[in-house]
Amino acid sequence: MQPVDNFAPRVLAWFDEHGRKNLPWQEHRTPYRVWISEIMLQQTQVTTVIPYYQKFMASFPTVEALADAEQDEVLAHWSGLGYYARARNMHKAAKMLVDELDSELPHSVEGVCELPGIGRSTAAAILSISRGVQAAILDGNVKRVLARFHAVPTWPGEKKTENAMWDLAEHYMPSERCGDYTQAMMDLGATLCTRSKPQCLLCPLEEDCQGRLTQDPTQFPIRKPKKAAKPEKSIQLLVLTNPKGQWLLEKRPSVGIWGGLWSLPELAVEESVVLHTEQRFATQVSAVTPLSLFRHTFSHYHLDISPSQIVVSDIQLVGEGDKYQWFNPDEALAQGLPAPVRRILEQLNELGMSVR
DNA sequence: AAATCGGGGAG
DNA sequence: CTCCCAGATTT
Numbered sequence: 225m226q227p228v229d230n231f232a233p234r235v236l237a238w239f240d241e242h243g244r245k246n247l248p249w250q251e252h253r254t255p256y257r258v259w260i261s262e263i264m265l266q267q268t269q270v271t272t273v274i275p276y277y278q279k280f281m282a283s284f285p286t287v288e289a290l291a292d293a294e295q296d297e298v299l300a301h302w303s304g305l306g307y308y309a310r311a312r313n314m315h316k317a318a319k320m321l322v323d324e325l326d327s328e329l330p331h332s333v334e335g336v337c338e339l340p341g342i343g344r345s346t347a348a349a350i351l352s353i354s355r356g357v358q359a360a361i362l363d364g365n366v367k368r369v370l371a372r373f374h375a376v377p378t379w380p381g382e383k384k385t386e387n388a389m390w391d392l393a394e395h396y397m398p399s400e401r402c403g404d405y406t407q408a409m410m411d412l413g414a415t416l417c418t419r420s421k422p423q424c425l426l427c428p429l430e431e432d433c434q435g436r437l438t439q440d441p442t443q444f445p446i447r448k449p450k451k452a453a454k455p456e457k458s459i460q461l462l463v464l465t466n467p468k469g470q471w472l473l474e475k476r477p478s479v480g481i482w483g484g485l486w487s488l489p490e491l492a493v494e495e496s497v498v499l500h501t502e503q504r505f506a507t508q509v510s511a512v513t514p515l516s517l518f519r520h521t522f523s524h525y526h527l528d529i530s531p532s533q534i535v536v537s538d539i540q541l542v543g544e545g546d547k548y549q550w551f552n553p554d555e556a557l558a559q560g561l562p563a564p565v566r567r568i569l570e571q572l573n574e575l576g577m578s579v580r
Numbered sequence: 581a582a583a584t585c586g587g588g589g590a591g
Numbered sequence: 592c593t594c595c596c597a598g599a600t601t602t
Contacts, residue, residue: 266586267599306599309588343587364585383593419584420602448583584601591594 225374225388228432232398232405238428239408242415244270248277253403255329255354256287262349263314263341267307270414276305290315291322313341333359349410353403360393361406362386365413371445372417372435379446458528461488461565462501463515463572465535470550471569472539473559486549486559488531488568497532511535515571520564531568 244250247270249261260280264273280301284290290298295315302311317339321327329350330336336347348359360366367380370392378385398405416423422441424430435441464472473486491500498509515531541548551559553573561569 269600272600307597309597310586313588341587345586582602585597585599587597589594589596591592 225376225392227392227395231396231429234428235396235408235412236398236401236404239404239411242426243404243408243411244415248274248281250407253354255350256290257281258354259329259342259350260314262346263310264305266346267310268305272305276301287318287321287327290318310341316340317342329354331355331357333357349406352397352406356402358397358399358402360390360397361409362390362393363410363413365417366393366409367445368419369409369413369417369429372422372441373429373433375434375438375444377446379448381448456526456528458493458530460491460493460495460497461529461531461568462491462497463488463531463533463568464501464505464539465533466538466550467535468550468552470552471556472548473551473556475547475549482562484560485562485565486551486556487562487565489548493530497534501534501536505536505539507536507539509534509536515568518564518567527564529564529568533572 247261249257261273261277264277264280268276283301284293284298293315295312298315299308299311302308305311320339321329330338331351333344333347333351336342336350337344342350345361345363348357348361349363351357352359352361362370367389370376370389371380374392376385376389380386380389412427412429416427420442424433424436424441427433427436430436433441435444462472466472472489474489476482476485476487478484489504491497497512501507501509511534513533515533517528517530520527520529539548541550553569556569557566557573
């Protein structure tokens with residue numbers, strides 16, 4: 225991630241041409257007005273925010289007005305925006321400002337971060353836009369622009385990656401026009417370097433954007449490693465029970481899942497238990513009891529198991545070698561069994577195998 | 581259905 | 592510190 229030289233000038237030149245400069249909070253750029261806009265914009269898009277912002281400013285034109293308001297009144301103005309904890313934090317911060325800081329926002333990022341609801345990025349946005357302080361933001365927009373420009377190969381949720389991106393953000397923040405630069409980066413991310421369908425051909429950073437060099441800039445930022453959305457499989461297992469109260473177990477092949485363990489005969493969920501059983505074991509089924517469905521989760525997939533207990537007349541176990549064997553319940557439970565099979569059989573055993 | 585967003589709060 | 596959540600929108 226080698227920084228380039230003329231990053232900020234290109235971004236600013238683009239901003240002068242194409243940036244948004246007539247948003248309500250861009251007029252009378254006081255720290256208070258910018259602060260409120262940034263809190264609203266944390267959670268909601270510009271077009272939605274505008275009417276809320278205007279009504280809010282009409283009712284609470286100053287930090288003193290906000291601090292004096294009842295919480296209910298503040299929340300009423302927030303109604304429809306959601307994330308009400310942020311409105312409560314903002315209200316609390318207004319009271320702190322008036323009571324302890326002479327109604328003036330601190331001039332440093334660290335100072336502003338002391339207020340509830342304001343972190344490093346929001347603090348930098350407020351101070352750079354309203355006071356020209358040279359402090360960089362790293363919100364979702366800027367993360368996306370930087371991750372693409374440098375084809376950052378790791379997930380920004382990792383601390384290491386995030387720190388590196390903060391370094392880049394600070395590095396690129398110019399010493400002049402700090403507020404315009406902050407606004408420009410937000411605009412770039414919001415209007416061109418969008419999550420899907422970025423308009424690279426209009427971008428001032430296009431020529432040396434590393435993400436653009438790959439086939440697909442939208443691969444960046446690298447997405448959060450999925451909670452390995454485990455695939456789901458379903459099977460049915462059969463507890464065949466003979467007139468002696470014995471269970472039929474099947475020896476699994478030595479390789480593969482549950483290799484070499486004694487398990488229960490298995491069939492696909494689509495198959496009919498009765499037909500399959502009568503065909504596979506050349507027997508007469510006299511009763512089928514569905515047992516409760518449950519999920520067994522492996523490291524790499526979920527297995528939904530539908531067990532059934534089936535009472536059969538005796539089965540001739542011929543031609544299958546030692547693959548199938550009848551076991552008394554206590555014998556069966558003494559064998560090496562897969563955990564879900566053990567669970568099924570233990571439950572049946574505790575119920576005295578009552579077939580209800 | 582899953583990812584996203586910036587800060588708070590829990591462990 | 593490092594995770595995980597709030598709470599709604601977007602994809």
